[in-house]
Amino acid sequence: MQGRMIEMAKKLLGDGTVNRVIGWKKGEFAYDITPAVFENAEEIDADFVYDDFCGHNLSKYLIKESKKDGKMLVFLKPCDTYSFNQLIKEHRINRENVYIVGIPCEGKASAETIKEKGISGITGISSDGDNFKVNTIYGDETVAKSDVLEERCTVCKSKKHVVYDELIGEDGEVNENSSRFDMVAKLENMTADERYAFWRNELSKCIRCNACRNVCPACSCENCVFDNPNSGVSNKAAVTSFEENMFHIIRAFHVAGRCTDCGECSRVCPQNIPLHLLNRKFIKDINELYGDYQAGEESEGRTPLTTYTKEDCEPSIVNERGCK
Amino acid sequence: MQRIGVFVCHCGTNIAGTVDVKAVAEALKNEQGVVFSTEYQYMCSEAGQSIIKNAIKEHKLTGVVVCSCSPRMHEATFRKTASSAGLNPYMVEIANIREQCSWIHKDMEKATEKAIILGRAAIAKVHLNAPLTAGESPVVKRALVIGGGIAGIQTALDIADAGFEVDIVEKKPTIGGKMTQLDKTFPTLDCAACILTPKMVDCAQNEKIKIYSYSEVESVSGFVGNFSVKIRKKARYVDETKCTGCGLCTEKCPMKKVPNEFNLGMNNRSAIYIPFAQAVPKIATIDPDHCNMLKNGKCGVCAKICTAGAINYKQEDEIVEEKYGAIIAATGYNPINLDKYDEFAYSQSKDVITSLEFERLTNAAGPTSGKLLRPSDGVHPHTIVFVQCVGSRCGAEDSKGGKSYCSKICCMYTAKHAMLTREKYPDTDVYVFYIDVRTPGKNFDEFYRRAAEEYGVHYIKGMVGKVMPQADGKLLVQGSDLIAGEQLKINADLVVLAAAIEPDKSARPLATMLTASMDTNDFFTEAHPKLRPVESPTAGIFLSGACQGPKDIPETVSQASAAAAKAIGLLCKDKLTCNPCVAHSDEMMCNGCSQCEKVCPYGAISYEDKEFRMPNRTTAIRRVAKVNPAVCQGCGACTVTCPSGAMDLNGFSNRQIMAEVDAICR
Numbered sequence: 010m011q012g013r014m015i016e017m018a019k020k021l022l023g024d025g026t027v028n029r030v031i032g033w034k035k036g037e038f039a040y041d042i043t044p045a046v047f048e049n050a051e052e053i054d055a056d057f058v059y060d061d062f063c064g065h066n067l068s069k070y071l072i073k074e075s076k077k078d079g080k081m082l083v084f085l086k087p088c089d090t091y092s093f094n095q096l097i098k099e100h101r102i103n104r105e106n107v108y109i110v111g112i113p114c115e116g117k118a119s120a121e122t123i124k125e126k127g128i129s130g131i132t133g134i135s136s137d138g139d140n141f142k143v144n145t146i147y148g149d150e151t152v153a154k155s156d157v158l159e160e161r162c163t164v165c166k167s168k169k170h171v172v173y174d175e176l177i178g179e180d181g182e183v184n185e186n187s188s189r190f191d192m193v194a195k196l197e198n199m200t201a202d203e204r205y206a207f208w209r210n211e212l213s214k215c216i217r218c219n220a221c222r223n224v225c226p227a228c229s230c231e232n233c234v235f236d237n238p239n240s241g242v243s244n245k246a247a248v249t250s251f252e253e254n255m256f257h258i259i260r261a262f263h264v265a266g267r268c269t270d271c272g273e274c275s276r277v278c279p280q281n282i283p284l285h286l287l288n289r290k291f292i293k294d295i296n297e298l299y300g301d302y303q304a305g306e307e308s309e310g311r312t313p314l315t316t317y318t319k320e321d322c323e324p325s326i327v328n329e330r331g332c333k
Numbered sequence: 334m335q336r337i338g339v340f341v342c343h344c345g346t347n348i349a350g351t352v353d354v355k356a357v358a359e360a361l362k363n364e365q366g367v368v369f370s371t372e373y374q375y376m377c378s379e380a381g382q383s384i385i386k387n388a389i390k391e392h393k394l395t396g397v398v399v400c401s402c403s404p405r406m407h408e409a410t411f412r413k414t415a416s417s418a419g420l421n422p423y424m425v426e427i428a429n430i431r432e433q434c435s436w437i438h439k440d441m442e443k444a445t446e447k448a449i450i451l452g453r454a455a456i457a458k459v460h461l462n463a464p465l466t467a468g469e470s471p472v473v474k475r476a477l478v479i480g481g482g483i484a485g486i487q488t489a490l491d492i493a494d495a496g497f498e499v500d501i502v503e504k505k506p507t508i509g510g511k512m513t514q515l516d517k518t519f520p521t522l523d524c525a526a527c528i529l530t531p532k533m534v535d536c537a538q539n540e541k542i543k544i545y546s547y548s549e550v551e552s553v554s555g556f557v558g559n560f561s562v563k564i565r566k567k568a569r570y571v572d573e574t575k576c577t578g579c580g581l582c583t584e585k586c587p588m589k590k591v592p593n594e595f596n597l598g599m600n601n602r603s604a605i606y607i608p609f610a611q612a613v614p615k616i617a618t619i620d621p622d623h624c625n626m627l628k629n630g631k632c633g634v635c636a637k638i639c640t641a642g643a644i645n646y647k648q649e650d651e652i653v654e655e656k657y658g659a660i661i662a663a664t665g666y667n668p669i670n671l672d673k674y675d676e677f678a679y680s681q682s683k684d685v686i687t688s689l690e691f692e693r694l695t696n697a698a699g700p701t702s703g704k705l706l707r708p709s710d711g712v713h714p715h716t717i718v719f720v721q722c723v724g725s726r727c728g729a730e731d732s733k734g735g736k737s738y739c740s741k742i743c744c745m746y747t748a749k750h751a752m753l754t755r756e757k758y759p760d761t762d763v764y765v766f767y768i769d770v771r772t773p774g775k776n777f778d779e780f781y782r783r784a785a786e787e788y789g790v791h792y793i794k795g796m797v798g799k800v801m802p803q804a805d806g807k808l809l810v811q812g813s814d815l816i817a818g819e820q821l822k823i824n825a826d827l828v829v830l831a832a833a834i835e836p837d838k839s840a841r842p843l844a845t846m847l848t849a850s851m852d853t854n855d856f857f858t859e860a861h862p863k864l865r866p867v868e869s870p871t872a873g874i875f876l877s878g879a880c881q882g883p884k885d886i887p888e889t890v891s892q893a894s895a896a897a898a899k900a901i902g903l904l905c906k907d908k909l910t911c912n913p914c915v916a917h918s919d920e921m922m923c924n925g926c927s928q929c930e931k932v933c934p935y936g937a938i939s940y941e942d943k944e945f946r947m948p949n950r951t952t953a954i955r956r957v958a959k960v961n962p963a964v965c966q967g968c969g970a971c972t973v974t975c976p977s978g979a980m981d982l983n984g985f986s987n988r989q990i991m992a993e994v995d996a997i998c999r
Contacts, residue, residue, distance in 0.1 A: 076953070099926035100940075100956050230977035231955075232922045240978045241991040263976045315931040315974060 010112065011059040013177055014084060017110060018057065019050045021082050027108050028079030031070055033063045039134040040120035044070060046081075059084070061136055064117035064159055066271050068092035068102075069226040075103040083107055086114040087181060088161070090170045091269035091305030092226035097172075098308050099267070101229050111173035113181065116154070116162035121281065123157050161272030161285065164189035171306055189270065190293045192286055212254040214280040221257075221274035221284050227264035234259075261287040266295060266314035269305040298322045335460050338369040338394040339452060340385055342376035342401035344431055349374075351435040353445040357400060360449045364456045368392050377407050382414045389418040396424045396459035400452045402431040421464035423913065423984055428455035450997055457996035461989045465913035470963040472558035472909060473658040476900050477502065479550055479843060480663035482510020483886060484878025484893040486532050488661050491897030493541035497904045500655060501536065502545045502564055504839065507612035509533050510665055514595065514689060516696040516703075518886055519749040520780035526611060526698070533613040546614055549839070551652060553660070553846040554936065556964035557873030558909045560657045568648040570619035570627065571605075575643035578615030580607055582635035582644070591623045593700075596693050599708060600700035605635045605644075609698060617643075659900040660847060662857055662869070663877040663893065664840045668832035669724045673733035677720065677830055682802040683709040685828045688719075688743065691750055705758060707827055710806065714761065714826030717754060718810045719747045720797045721767040724833035736833045736854060741883035743831035744771045748781045750829065751790040764791045764823060766812050774887065793821065800828050840880055848935050849874045857881050867896040871935070872966070875899050914984035915965035916972060918958040920945075922979035925956030929971035929980050937964035938971060 018030045034045040034056035042062045047053045066089045074081050085093060090111065096102045123131070123143065130146035136154065143150045166189060168181025196204055222228045222235070234240040235256065242259060270292055274284040295302050299313035299321065341358045343349035354372040362370040369392045373381045376399055388394060397420065399411050404427040412422035430448040438444035476492050478485045481503030492499040501508060512518075515525035536542050551563040586603035593602040595609050604623040607615060617635075625632040626646055636644035668687055671679040679685045684707050686694070697703035707714050721743055727735030744767070751763045770792065772778040784790045797812040803824075810823040836855045844851045849869040850858045857876045860868040867876050877896040878889040903909075918929075920943065930938045939959050947953045958980065960971075971980045972987060981987055 099924065099928070101924065101926065229924060229926075230922075231924050232977060234976075234978045237922065237978065239988070241988045242978070267976075311931050312928075315928050 010177070011057070014059050014110070014112065015053055015057050017175075017177065018047070018053050018082060021108065022050060022053075026080065027082040029074070029077075030057075030082040031067050031074060032057050032059065032084050033065065034058055038120075038131060040118075040123070040131065046074070059112070061116075061118040061141075061154065062120065062134075064119075064273075064276055066092055066224075066226060066273050068096055069224065069229065069273075071102045071107055072096065072229055075106040077106070080106050080108055082110060084110050084112050085170065085173065086112060087168045087170050088114070088166070088269070088271050090172045091167070091303070092271050093305070094172050094308040095267055095269055095305035096226060096229065098305075098310070099229070109173045109175070111170035111176040111180070113178040114162075114168065116158045116165065118154055118157045119159045119276070122159075123152060126152060126157070128152070159272065159276055160283075161189075161270070161275070164191075166270060166303075172308065190289060192283075193289045193293050196286065196290070209254065211282050212257055213250060214282055215253065215257065216280060217253065217256065218279060220277045220279065222260060224273045224277045225260075225264065226269070226271060226273070227267045228260065234263075257282075257284060257287060261291060264288060265291040266302075266312040267304050268292065269303070298326065335366045335396045335462075336368045336392060336394050337364075337366045337396040337398060337456055337459055338385070338388045338392060339364075339367055339371070339456070340376055340381075340388075340397065340399045340401075341370070341372035341430075341448075341452070342381070342399065343372060343374045344376075344402060344435075345374065348401070348431050348435040348448075351438055351441055351444045352430055352448045353441060354400075354448075356445050357430070357448045357452060361398075361400075361452045361456065364453060366396070366460055367456060369394065376401050377410055382410075385411065385414050386418040389415065389420050394420065396426070396462060398426050398428060398452060398455045398459055400428040400430045400448065400455070403427075403429045403433075421466075423465040424459065424462050426455040426459045426462065428452045453999070454993040454996040457992040458989045461986065461992055462984070465983055467913045468911040468962060469908040470556075470558055470911055472904060472906050473560075473656045474904050475499065475655070475657050476659045476661060476904060477560070477562055477655070477657040478661045478663055478877070480510070480665055480837075480878070480880070481505075481508030481536075481544065481546070482663060482665045482878065483512045483529060483532070484665065484880075484889045485510070485661070485663035486529075486536055487890050487893035488663060488875075488877045488897040488900070489542050490532065490535055490539070491894050492900055492904070493539045495897075495901045495904075496541070497901065498541050498543070500543045500545060500564075500657075502548050502550055504547070504549050505608070506547045506569065506606075506616070506618040507533075507608045507614070508536060508544060508546060509611075509613065511689075512886065513609060513611075514597075514692060514696070516692050516699075517749060517753065519745045520774070520776045522749070522753075530611045530613075533611065537613045544614060545653070546616075547618060550843060550846065555656075556935075556937075556961065557871075558658045558903070558906075559963065560660055560873065562655055562657055562660070564653045564655065566651040566653060568621075568650050569616070570621070570624070570644065570646055570648045571617045572643040572645055572648075573614065573616050575641045576616045576639075577641050577643075578607060578612075578617070579640075580617070581638055581640075582617055583607060585634050585638045587632065587634060588623055588625055591620060596700045597687075597690050599690065599693060619644075619646075659873050659875060659903045661875045661877050661896050661900055662840070662843060662847065662849065662880050663896075664837045664843060664880040666834040666879040666883065667837055669734055669736070669835050671723065671830060671832055674723060674830070676799050677723065677797065677828065678800045678802055678808070679830060682800070682808060682828075683707075684714075684802075684806075684808055684826065685800060685830065687830050687832045688746055688750065689832075691829045692746075695750070695753065705754065712826075713758065716762045716823065716825045717751075717764070717827045717829060718797070718800075718808075718812075718823055718825040719751060719763070719765040719829045719831065721747060721765065721831045722796075722833075723830040725831075726768065727833075736835060738833075738854060738883065739771065740831075740833045741771070742834070742885045744781065745774070745777055745885060747829075747831055748772075748784040748790075752780075752784040752788045755784075755788040755790060762791070763789075764793060764810075764825075766793050766795055766797050768794070768796065774885065795821075800825075834879070834883055836880055847871060847874050867892055867899055873903065909963075911963055912965075912967055913962075914967040914982065915962045916960045916967065916969070916980055916982050917962075918960060918975075919979045919981065920955075920957045922977045923955075923957040924977055924979070925958065926976070927958075928974045928976070929958055932970045932974045934968065934970065935964050935966050937961045937966075 030047040036043045133144040166187045167183040234242045268288040339361045358372040416422040428451040476499040478489045481501045489499045548566045551565045555561040588604035592598040605619045693699040724735040725740040772781045795813040795815040799811045801809040808825045875896040877893040
């Protein structure tokens, strides 16, 4: 795959279709891949990489990159294309300046999960498709890829590219049977006190590094309310430990109806807070209250939360469900 | 720091009966910024207002909090009071301690505590209030009436009479609407055409009135006093300026087998047609679905015969754009489709007809020249059964497209049909099946009783269960007589169904264009069902006739004149004062995501690409939201939708609301 992508990137750069390429390059460690912009074939040959650790959703980078002169080639995995479409809907990406190459994805691995299996001192990782051979300073270990997938990939919602200019490989299908709402359902079945305790515990780990916000394609504001002293919200989230928890709640409200469930928030959280569950709760509620809706499936039109129809549920539904 | 005065109203015992008003005034005295606090029996009274005025002057107040009834009741009153004492009216806040406190609580202690908290919230808000000044917008002195039935005609005539220009847009080739199809009108039995056609002619001859016939509203933008409307003039393939209405073309047109909609398909017309003799404007129209010349280029008879040279097969739709200060919706009604009412055999038998079809059968200009003959065989019917409430007053579980409401006009027109039938053809037996007979208009009940008592119409309380066409051409009507408690079987020659009426299909898309609200039945909703019955909640949009609800002619005409009066009131003004509590966007914060534009029910938000100065002498072009303050009604939907907080509402800013919440939670 990496070879075909490099070949395509060089071709499109060469024939002038695009001026720049956004992809991934190796970081300090084998699993420490980072998004990067390439401007010529030499840079691509030197650094371009695509492997099981390229989890980053490159759509968000296009907000800034698409405003620059010239056209940019971007490689998007199926779930990244949903974010791309949603950003197009919100007029945040200049579509003319982007050339999308859809790439297939069989799930991305999580270095965190590998480490949780007691494997430390990693010096290198290689893959034979189904298994990883992990070189460590203590010797080599083998783990099955299926055991160390990102949570979002274990419940993958779609392998279909909703937008692209060109595809590498075959397009996949939407996975109608994803079990991504199982954990939300479990939380819903808790008592209010249990649920409160669960979230207090999780959110108390937050160190307010803002990584979740910065990586989130839905958090694309020019100026975030939490950075704006006039919003009346910024200091709200810093007064007490309880109000600090509100940072995540407010963020979930801000992305409600727009979150495509790309799962980047949980991937980047250094404290391993399952932030995606907040967003999934909203998605599940929207599906149940307003009919099935997948943000980013379309690049235009209205979202359930910005539309009024006569069939919409009454506001009292919130109370009824909350009291359950 | 604000200097705030707090004024607690007793509202007689309305508030003081449940809330310890003295304790409220006392407690709020200690709030930050409060320099004066008092209570009085009736704050809205002359004396109460003087207390406020004096306090503003004496204590140099910069903000006022009145703890009283709902702001809907007296906010305007107290704003005026403050204004007359030299304070900006928007520095007044109301704490509603009546509707939201004293009226709904019984426990004095708890109600008092809540009143204090509500007062505290209002004080916290006033701290962040800023003086606001209302802007002005000009008024285009021209009105648009959409729909040219009797409602639209009356509204247009009244507006023109007041000296304003008014345009009528009518989708059919002629104005006149449903009333042109009626024979006589209840309760006075004067002929519909005789009273309507002079009004149609008045419209055509009035210098102030312009008729866009065979035209539809394409789009509406703008706001009260300043609407911009695109009107599509559909191609009629006849030059309106040349056609004299001589009608020669309609006689010579070889395509004569087109169902005539004016007679509800009961006879035919030609492909080029004038709907009826008194049509206004009297101009021929070519039906492109049936004209051979337009379909396959083989004919051209009308062009050859027309001495005026008015025929133009190449004519295309034309879009006209006009500006209006006020728009009046008068889109009218239609009988519902009865295809699903199999029990009445409407689609099986030609002799089961709707009341409107009956109206055509008795009209001198109708398919039978006014002779009451059965559609199937042209024989005079001797037994006629009228069935009331077909599709009206249906339960919620009705699956045939029936309506829950009463169509209001059927009882009276059926009494008219029955009476006229008995008068003209005394040898005819007339039965009317009814649920209730509703005749509350002026001289209406007398009319109905005359039909039943003097004209011998058989009124039977009960519904018809089934109509069965028989081999001999008769219709076997099975019904129940609830008063006699027996099942009836009547061998009828003709069955007339009083079909429910529903708003015209064009009303729904029109409402969307006008951002006017509708009820679940697609009738336009009024701004207030009792006190503002001819205005839409959307400023500058008025409602005339049956588009607002089922109405007979007298009621339609009076409402049409009322709508005209309201429109004239608006057009008389040179400038409109705008509500200063409108939204505005902070361009530096705006992402241009368009969510506010989508939720705005008034179409007040648009986007523009704006150049911004960026660091290092660079510039960037960003898409940002722009609010038209004249259109914005201050509902605040955009402010809660905006993820970045760029949208804010004057007088209800995000910070003010947050301060209120904080004050309540303190």
